Amino acid sequence: MEKRGKAMSDLEKTYRVQGFTCANCAGLFEKNVKDLPHVSDAKVNFGASKIKVYGDVSIEELEKAGAFENLKLYPEKERQIEHKPFWKQQQFVQTVISGLLLILGWTLVLQRGETDSVAIGVFAAAMIIGGYNLFWQGLKNLTKLRFDMKTLMTIAIIGAALIGEWGEGATVVFLFAISEALERFSMDKARQSIRSLMDLAPRTATVIRQGKMVDVPVDDIQIGEIMLVKPGQKIPMDGTVQHGISTVNQAAITGESIPVAKSAADEVYAGTLNEEGLLEIKVTKRVEDTTLSKIIELVEEAQAERAPSQAFVDRFAKYYTPLIMLVALGVATVPPLFFAADWSTWVYQGLAVLVVGCPCALVISTPVSIVTAIGNSARNGVLIKGGVYLEQLGSIQTIAFDKTGTLTKGVPEVTDIFAASPYSERDVLEIGAYLEKSSAHPLASAIMKRASKEGIEPAEQKVLNFRSFTGKGITGVINQEHYFVGSPSFFSELKIDVPQDVHSLQHQGKTVILVGKQNELLGYIAVSDRIRSSSVAAVRGLKRLGVNRTIMLTGDNKETASAIGKELGIDEVRAQLLPDEKLKWVKQMKDNGQVAMVGDGVNDAPALATANIGIAMGGAGTDAALETADIALMGDDLRKLPFAVKLSRKTLTIIKQNIAFALGLKALALLLVIPGWLTLWIAIFADMGATLLVTLNGLRLLRVKDEE
Template sequence: MQATSKHLPKQSSISGSMKKPGAPKRRFDPRAMLSNSEMQAALGSGLLMLFAWAVGGWSEILSIALYVISYTIGGWNKAKEGVETLVKERDLDVNLLMIAAALGAASIGYWNEGAMLIFIFALSGALESYTMERSKKDISSLMALKPATAMRIEQGSMNEVNIDQLVIGDLLLVRPGDLIPADGKVYRGESAVDQASITGESVPVEKCAGSEVFAGTVNGEGPLYIEVTKAAENTLFAKIIKMVEEAETEVPNSQRFIKRLEAIYARVIVASTVALIILPPFLLDWSWSATFYKAMVFLVVASPCALVSSIMPAMLSAISKSARKGVLFKGGVHLENMARTTVVAFDKTGTLTEGTPQVTDFIAGEGYSRQELLTVSASIEHMSRHPLAEAIVRKAEEEGLDLQGVEDSKTITGWGIEGQIDGHLWRIGKSNLLDELTSSSMNPELEHWKLKRQQLAEEGKTVSIILDGEQIAGMIALQDTVRPQAEAAVRKLQELGIKVAMLTGDRDATAQVIAGTTGVDMVFADLLPEDKVKHIKALREKYGHVVMVGDGVNDAPALATATVGMGMGMKGSGAALEIADVVLMNDNIEEIASTISLARRSQRIVKQNMIFAVTVIAVLMISNFVQGIALPFGVIGHEGSTILVILNGLRLLR
């Protein structure tokens, strides 16, 4: 529906409490870590271990009882996970290995060592769990901002309704400090809106009549009347939630490999431990107690805890950090792929450019004033929804010109529009009409206009002519303007050793002008959607991993074909956002280079972690057989390495 002012309540009726729902704090908070149930269990287990050790010299029975409670509190979750894996998947995992090692240590009287193993193992698991929770909060911080109800205006009265009841055209009131409940356009009011939860912008954005607003953002100091433009299930907010759900289930290839390796490795370790318990007394004449002790040390140091924890904390930390900058990954696999990027291919319109044409040249013919022609042009184009027409109207509004009444306005299919002002016929349309006209007393300067058109076209501009009856009165040139950050974005990618391509359906002349301004390495113009797909395939064959950045429906096939498809979140089409693997929520293409750098850094950290983990396991295993190491040292060495690789991954959260 089209809201009218008589249906709006008075300004005085909208004052309310200035509640300030905002995105959760994103800096490190020890209280948040301590509130993690796994962390509480790990710390409880550690405290009981200390009490058990302290009372050991006074009461052995009490000490053992405290150790049993310590084992239970610290190891319950891990034992449960291990049993579920064994029962459901018929596989062994690292959880069962560590519980078995702790129980084995206790069975030969090393209660404290077993409790220490449980404590450090639980602590490392809690750290990894905290990393996952922290990452999910950063990716989906707007989940906490999900609006439940909206204040709908109906015939001048306000009714609070569930957001699922909203339909396109509804008029809503958003009080100061309230969440905006739906995607829409401001009908009346002015305010600054905090969009940080969706776009990552740190500074609130000023909104006024005609401005677009998004569900889940926070209104500032002024009331806003909003007309709903999207149903609840189609809002940008709803799309982000869907992306978050996909991100939580998507597992990177390296993690899949580690999970497969873990299952095989765990079987080998169990078989080796059983062999170490049975064979040495017969083959090497070792005592049963010494054999069992070495087997328990082997079981501890050979377990792949650090290796298993090498990947996900680092990957989740990188995804989390990207989310804080308004770059949303749909899963860790796309972060891995982005780290291997060799080419970034940009769509032109709406990606490297603003996507909205601007009037760049306005030329008045002899006997006409520029102001007169601009007023006439804007008046006639005012009723048209064509992007070029809207650009002309915007230009007149920027210059403060008053539009005139137009009669008998009609569209000339395939050419332009005409109308009468004060009984005088004016026509505006494509400049190709110049080729059909002949020099005459009505158009004595035809060749001059053709030359001018050629010059403007060579600059990549779209040219329209203004006709006063049959006489050429003027010429308008329009061009899609380059994004202010486009040149810097391209340069930063090239500094990383990445080639930059531009794919566009626009004319080659226009594409070359944009290419010259932005500095891209390769230009492919006059492309249909299927042509873009062919060029993406060719780039992948020649250079390797390709990231495609686009915003339109026509970009969707190319986004799906690229190694990583990156969609523009603010102005991107629904199809582009659905298919994209990564979404730039604030449309800031400068973040692409820093995101690739972060992805590469995360992969370096994963490699560091894996090399470190394998080295520690190898050194401890060799030391156990060559020289023999104490169980406490094996526990600290092995579990300490696990905590170190997790903390190394957490560095990316800074």
Template sequence: MANKTQFIGETKHSCNDSCCSESSAALTQPEIPSCSCCSPEDSPTDADRNHTGHLDEEADAIEEHCDCCSHPAAPATAKSDISVNNFTITGLDCGDCAIKLEKGLRKQEGILDVKVNFATAKMKVTHNHTIIQAAEIAKIVSSFGYKASLINAINQQSQFHKSVFTVSGLDCGDCANKLEKHLSTLTGVHSANVNFAAAKLTVEHATTDSAIIQAVSQVGYKAEMNTQSIQHAKIQEEWWNNPKTQATIGSGIILAISMILDWLAIGDIFIVPLYVLAAIIGGYSTAKSGFYSMRSLTFDMNFLMTVAVIGAFAIGEWGEGATVAFLFSFGNTLQTYTMDKTRQSIRALMELAPAEALVVRNGLEQKLPVEEIVIGDHIIVKPGERIAMDGIVKNGTSAVNQATITGESLPVEKTIGDGVYAGTVNEHGALEIEVTKIATDSTLAKIMHLVEEAQSQKAPSQQFVDLFAKYYTPAVLAIAAGIMVVPWLLFNQPFSPWFYKGLVLLVISCPCALVISTPVSIVSAIGNSSRNGVLIKGGAYLEQMGTIRAIAFDKTGTLTHGHPRVTDIISINSSQEDVLTTAASIEKWSEHPLAVAIVEKSAGLTLRSVTNFKALVGLGAQADINSQTIFIGNPRLFEDLGLDLSPYQKQITDLQQQGKTLMLLGTQDNLHGMIAVADTLRENSKDALVQLREAGIKHIAMLTGDNRQVAGSIAKELNIDTLYSELLPQDKVATINELLTNYQNVAMVGDGVNDAPAMAASTIGVAMGVAGSDTALETADIALMSDDLGKLAYVIKLSNKTLSIIKQNISFSIIVKVIFVILTFTGIANLWLAVFADTGSSILVTLNGMRLMRKIN
């Protein structure tokens, strides 16, 4: 397997001295820890985990290797062999002791992951119970000088389930990271993922949902089940009614009054209480969250700001303390508003499908909630209404606006037998629709689910951000603490100025703008693509699409329509209409694809009565019309009949060289005409490939199982760089591997079903026309809901734009932090300016990321 599957099949690790032992720890999916010979920092990344979903069925065949010896590690652990044990640890004296215990246990054979929570004195161990038992783990802990008491044992396969919550009260991206870490250490929690940009919390756990909600509330936030998110979203739209917003306004008014009185030199006895009141009103929610943060030992921005305000008051800087509280509250209010705008793209999807539909049961029409409507029910959709359920038109004709699903700009004509999707708009004409999917299984519901999952995944660029934040914040905190006390203790410097500088460093130690710089961009871009009929499964795929330099297309159904169409009608001893009418009259009795194409072309013509129809296997067919036997078939049929085709040989050869299948019509003595049939190009295929080259694609290949003559004519018309014909599915995989060798990053575009192996072997698998196809939606990394190939160039441009904005955000965030660290030491930066820079930069990167919500030209 190449490229894509290298994330799980060819992962390289840096090794320590214990690397080359034959008893390397078994590795496993779904939670991929480091191997026994590697440090935790070298473990597979989130991006790697994202890729493991491609070929779950091949996971057992995949091995990991070490750089130093290239020996394969133990084969992947079966899910049934994985257990998670929770222990209470006695004797832990410091956080560093907890870290050392983690590292020591990770080196033991059979232990897959260890998390020690020093604050709660709890330890969670994921292990292969066929190699090491819980009692053995407790014994190993005792060898480190601690005591481990087993709380409970959870079998991963049977007990864990996933819950999704909407979280309110998160003020910054770093707060989200700290909440995630806090939840991950709780008993019964296997994994927790907090997506600040989407305000979503996903927890895989073996406890109750109410326990998770309570755990979230204990650190100062509010969580509710995701089923309440629509109502919650509508409440949040009235931002001016938000208590935090009102508190910010009140704090600002009192602060302004205080400053005016201060300027007028009114006595401190009046001014100081007003400053304190402004700080209390503006900083109450911040202090409350800071308290919860301190209690759980997750020192987030709220805690640091609270310390800064109290510290400023302690050294008599009343005005600056109140200003810090107000500016931080004001910044959070603005950031909440801008982030809410970003999240609106998904909320808009949620509100597309009506909550009720007009159902016909027992001859009576009644309004029912969509949850009560079952497969097989018939619903009535009037002009101008949104369709509530996926289904098939049983009566009526209309034009349906499918832009919400496929991104098509023009309405699509629908008649009896055509499929329709929930959330689309019936433009004119009433439709009676037979429901084919329940509400929770509709195409729109699947899109919403996949988009939310995509937005929760961390992109590769986020790994750099997390790594930077991991070291930056503790480093600055340590420097701040040193500045506060070292000059005073060791160099006899005045306390207040250095303590003040330490407070400034505290304010700028939290990398909020940096942490949010990537997710807000990813959320905006994925929301943009979903509104334009393109489903991107995650930030990793969005970023990778911008690195693609070669694209391989399947031919049939991708570049072409996927079924034969009549391209030429040549009359010889008759009119074109007569040739088509006669041919269709015979072919309507055949089920051959070529016959179907001819009958479709004759729509609207009056066909003739035929008798004695007979299929001629491998040649064509014959039937009697008006007592005369008429033949239709390939040139060989007429050669066998003894007809001289030499006068028509040039026309026959020219059409065949164009990759068309030729059917001749006539009697045993005379040729009446010829009909050419071919799988024709999609109307926009040629333009789409031109746009791809303009977007930076260097090489375009076509992969097909068709013969070279037919495929060659299409490749020539489209100016394809390389044609690979007469390929079996395994040949397509080999071809993708060859392209990967030459171009490193390759996308494979197909139908998402037949091309699944080749798509899995490529860097990015793109399926097109997947609306209504559950299999294709699940298979592809990127899914085009319609058959518009022009969306590919749009996705590449969107990816490039996203990468550019992410780089801008990260660079800007780091530069601001570095500048303010320098300004602090020079004495130029003060508290309120530091708060302004911190919250201001967060808002600026958010607004910059939101630019991706606009249409990409």
């Protein structure tokens, strides 16, 4: 039957898969699903245990395609799947029984000898019980001339039985089953970070309906409904606080270790913990659209993205397995045919080559590292959207920062008020506030906020003949007096002397607003966009990690930008840049190597998109940041950036170590063929040892912490 195209998006469905044991099995399942009638395409995400299917197909048909692994499928939204630890799974039970029979078999051999029929029968039973799934799939692969690790092992074990090595064959089956159990355990451990994210948000919430408190499933809650969240409860949905004051622990979403104060109009996220007060929260997003849901979805997609090292391993394994089979055939046949060597000895050696050449460790070496690292970063408030970005970040040597909202808070504040005699600081602030209440200038809000704090209410005072001079200042009449508020250059034009101290403040990175009347200066107000407390620590952390070039790109004036850059320890400052000029600078830096750009994910979108890696600040609750950036720092905390770089570099190191372990151990074992010392025992221990090493090494990434 003719396949239909992906354009039929209404037939696109995603299912969660239970029962994956290895990456090769996931690949075979994907191929089987693609071969189903009415399926145009399918994509398995081994890291997240999911499959996306394009076509009209039932769960029963999909499970039939995965019958070789006894796979079970569930619709994606059914996240409450009962998870079985690997030691409770059928394969593990079979392995234990096989191990017990193996012990019995070797006990009989010690008592009765290797040719004892009862011992051989026990070994055969151990092979069949422990290797049933292996043999079934391996024989099917042989009939289809498909050569993977199960094919290699099946040939080796059947061959061992044919030449009378029943005990070693049964041992190989048992140890291979242990090796597969290790692989399942490692991926299970790596996926645990995603399952823990899924369990963060409650599945029910208390909402107020018709004046009554009702507990309802989160799937049934509509936007605009009011939730009631008591102290000690987790917040079930994204929303804004309507009533109440509390502190909320947002560590699960933003990675912030310190609880955040919340009151009316503040935004809160699903999965965060309400610590102190009773909160009434207006729901702003459906359960599938919450920040937590987006994080889970993006992390799972990220785990499906193949990193460059993983793509290399996959290509290598494709040619490696047939090559090992040819080498094994050569070892088994060349010495007897051309050098009159003993057939049974060299057939045995050839079988050992098949076992030692099994690519289990190589195949698992990269996925376990990538899945573990991406899951760990998400739990620490850093969303990395794919293995390729995880790997790239570790090699970045140039990082460009936007200033406003990234290195600074993006909210101007009054830092200093100076009054000329005989006026007071309050006089200066009052006149400034009276005039600025009618201004649309960004700095006006800082003056208004300070005035409100000092108990000054500008609305009480009428301003007549108000005029604004773009880029210079404003004027107006208050109580029949003509006042001026504006920049130093504006006052110079008005022939009012500008104190020398004003220039000193400008060199400190502050913007100075003068207040005067006619030919007289009342005083001046210094306003500054304060540097984030985390910015200095972040830049220092990057320097310690060896990032050798940091650059600030900003539209601010040169004096302010230089002062902030100097305070932060930024290497280079590029000021008075328009958005298209920022883009040009990023392109120019890319010509000299890989560059990352850190911005707010909205204003700097072109530069973020052009950089090798775009890093967005404050991804929590910001859809644009989550969608456009390659990496999102979920809280407004730049200290997460050195953590992400450190994790990336550690991941790259561990992947290289794993590939070296996997290939190195096998190469050493294969060298034992030359003197004829390679045995099935050595072969399987080399294979299992390599799998164990790469598994435990990959899981070390769970221990990389955010050192705040």
